Amino acid sequence: MKKVYVREEVCIGCGLCQVYCHTEHSRSKDIIKAFKREIPRLLPRIRVERRGEVCFAVQCRHCAEPWCVYSCLTGAMRKDPASGRVIVAAESCIACWTCLMACPYGALTRDTANRIVAKCDLCPGQAMPVCVANCPNEALVLSEVEAK
Amino acid sequence: MRSKYLIIGNSAGGIGAAEAIREVDKSGSLTIVSDEPYPAYSRPLISKYLTGERTLEGMLFRPAEFYSQNNIVSLLGKKVEGLGLESHTAELDGGERIVWEKLLLAPGGMPIVPRIKGIGERGVFTFTNLDDAKAIDGFLDNASKALVIGGGLIGISVTEALVKRGIEVTIVEMKETILNTILDEQASLMAEEALRQAGVSIVTCHTVAEISGGGVVRGVTLDDGRGIPCDLVVVAIGVAPRIELALGAGIKVNRGIVVDRYMATNHPDVYSCGDAAEAYDFVYGVNRLTPIWPNAYVGGRIAGLNMAGIKAEYPGGTAMNSLNYFGLDIVAAGMAAPPDEDGCEVLSRQNNGIYQKVVLRDDLVMGMVFVRDIERSGMIFSLMKDRVNVGSFKQALLADDFGLVSLPRELWQERLETSPSRLVPQPAMPAEAVEDFAGE
Ligand SMILES: Cc1cc2nc3c(=O)[nH]c(=O)nc-3n(C[C@H](O)[C@H](O)[C@H](O)COP(=O)(O)OP(=O)(O)OC[C@H]3O[C@@H](n4cnc5c(N)ncnc54)[C@H](O)[C@@H]3O)c2cc1C
Numbered sequence: 001m002k003k004v005y006v007r008e009e010v011c012i013g014c015g016l017c018q019v020y021c022h023t024e025h026s027r028s029k030d031i032i033k034a035f036k037r038e039i040p041r042l043l044p045r046i047r048v049e050r051r052g053e054v055c056f057a058v059q060c061r062h063c064a065e066p067w068c069v070y071s072c073l074t075g076a077m078r079k080d081p082a083s084g085r086v087i088v089a090a091e092s093c094i095a096c097w098t099c100l101m102a103c104p105y106g107a108l109t110r111d112t113a114n115r116i117v118a119k120c121d122l123c124p125g126q127a128m129p130v131c132v133a134n135c136p137n138e139a140l141v142l143s144e145v146e147a148k
Numbered sequence: 149m150r151s152k153y154l155i156i157g158n159s160a161g162g163i164g165a166a167e168a169i170r171e172v173d174k175s176g177s178l179t180i181v182s183d184e185p186y187p188a189y190s191r192p193l194i195s196k197y198l199t200g201e202r203t204l205e206g207m208l209f210r211p212a213e214f215y216s217q218n219n220i221v222s223l224l225g226k227k228v229e230g231l232g233l234e235s236h237t238a239e240l241d242g243g244e245r246i247v248w249e250k251l252l253l254a255p256g257g258m259p260i261v262p263r264i265k266g267i268g269e270r271g272v273f274t275f276t277n278l279d280d281a282k283a284i285d286g287f288l289d290n291a292s293k294a295l296v297i298g299g300g301l302i303g304i305s306v307t308e309a310l311v312k313r314g315i316e317v318t319i320v321e322m323k324e325t326i327l328n329t330i331l332d333e334q335a336s337l338m339a340e341e342a343l344r345q346a347g348v349s350i351v352t353c354h355t356v357a358e359i360s361g362g363g364v365v366r367g368v369t370l371d372d373g374r375g376i377p378c379d380l381v382v383v384a385i386g387v388a389p390r391i392e393l394a395l396g397a398g399i400k401v402n403r404g405i406v407v408d409r410y411m412a413t414n415h416p417d418v419y420s421c422g423d424a425a426e427a428y429d430f431v432y433g434v435n436r437l438t439p440i441w442p443n444a445y446v447g448g449r450i451a452g453l454n455m456a457g458i459k460a461e462y463p464g465g466t467a468m469n470s471l472n473y474f475g476l477d478i479v480a481a482g483m484a485a486p487p488d489e490d491g492c493e494v495l496s497r498q499n500n501g502i503y504q505k506v507v508l509r510d511d512l513v514m515g516m517v518f519v520r521d522i523e524r525s526g527m528i529f530s531l532m533k534d535r536v537n538v539g540s541f542k543q544a545l546l547a548d549d550f551g552l553v554s555l556p557r558e559l560w561q562e563r564l565e566t567s568p569s570r571l572v573p574q575p576a577m578p579a580e581a582v583e584d585f586a587g588e
Pocket of ligand 1: 470
């Protein structure tokens, strides 16, 4: 499947991926409204980590062995067999956060206002995930690896 | 009837196995038997059934068409009464007999019910399956006060549901704190505070000596003679592995059904997982009971792969719980409260209602507790699971900015799969824009 990889050696830690992710997952899709007006706020599903010279973005790895899926108490989290994406069904998620504890990357976020786990969905409906499309230095790439 | 694969138990473990089998073997006959009459549902959600937030349909662990789509025969509302290992058979309560090649025992646990006076009164319940929730639901119209025996996960779960139904609840816990098998003392006290604020009374260090009634529950008497009036009693003092089938068949049982790293019992064609099984715990390094949903599913998955002929090793599981009762998020795993004199090092910090703790031994993570700020618990859990020596960065584990970047380079590179050679950028923007930005 195709998923997003980070090239740490060219990531400049600018955080634009986070801004675009946040906007894409807002209701208004408007950058200012998404940050300043929308309540409850939707959350970005990507996080930029920085330490000294090193920085990189982290989001859901859409794992071949998805521990979040295996840990889900309700069946809300599943790996779509066709696309390989790990997706969460809003109506089944009870916001118990068991998946959050099972994720080795800290890639899942509590959306407490909407009582659902927030995660990277690879931007359905977009030709390219917005984090990749808007990365100024091609540090994020959408790349194919062999499906499991 | 013949079935290549027979699974006893239609819950986390059974479904984990069935899904794994079907990944490998699409056509081998597969039968799941359960004495519960429902398609697989999320057991932890019975509390949401009791509050009225969910119907059975909203609790289903898999879509209704799961069985037909996966070519699985489900025999629901049928109990397996006995096993023949030499004949590879299972006898059902209706007298039917199933001949199997590979068998999974995923029968879960049975609530422990103490033999105290009055336990047979109407209005005494357990709380481990949907029928329990239905029975309590049908009893609440004329009830205003409940007494819950046991302050563990199930006791707190039913307490929250009852409070939401407007019932006044008292919890009686034998030990000094509630949730004492899951949390450390500090986190338990924080949970108790949340319960008290919701109006729950908690009596610790006591047990219920008898239940009084005369047909229907009227109250209980504690071990110190104190009486507490109530209209119903929920017994939630623990769950014991359902080992009767295994014992009857001569399969090796300790506290639970003993399995190896492939989830096989001492009989090569019989596997087990979930609340019934004693499987490898990676924190303790030995087989233990770890009766939680994720371990049942993963254990079932590993069992299923092996049953279908793919050798797969169980990485092990350990206690891991995420609690959200009464609005308080708590995550705990492994040895949350290490026994003293164990040579453990405890890192912890606490402020503004946030509490975080990591237990180390020989620089390996042995346990963790996070209250309120739980976002980074997954990364710590995975360091525990992968048995990573954290000696060189342990001071960062509880820092505000802890992240993958706090780990040594090899570790985060591996986690992010960033071997640069593999990654070929694809045009993300119009060519001229790329030139403008990419400038090296
Ligand atoms: C109220 C409550 C809240 C919980 N909350 C959490 C939580 O937040 N997080 C968590 O991780 N875990 C939680 N758990 C625990 C979790 O539900 C269990 O760990 C999990 O269900 C174990 O799965 P299992 O497949 O081993 O067995 P079970 O879910 O117990 O299923 C076994 C099935 O097998 C059937 N069976 C047994 N013997 C036979 C037989 N001889 N013939 C036919 N059928 C048989 C049983 O009736 C049952 O349907 C909770 C449990 C309860 C009750």
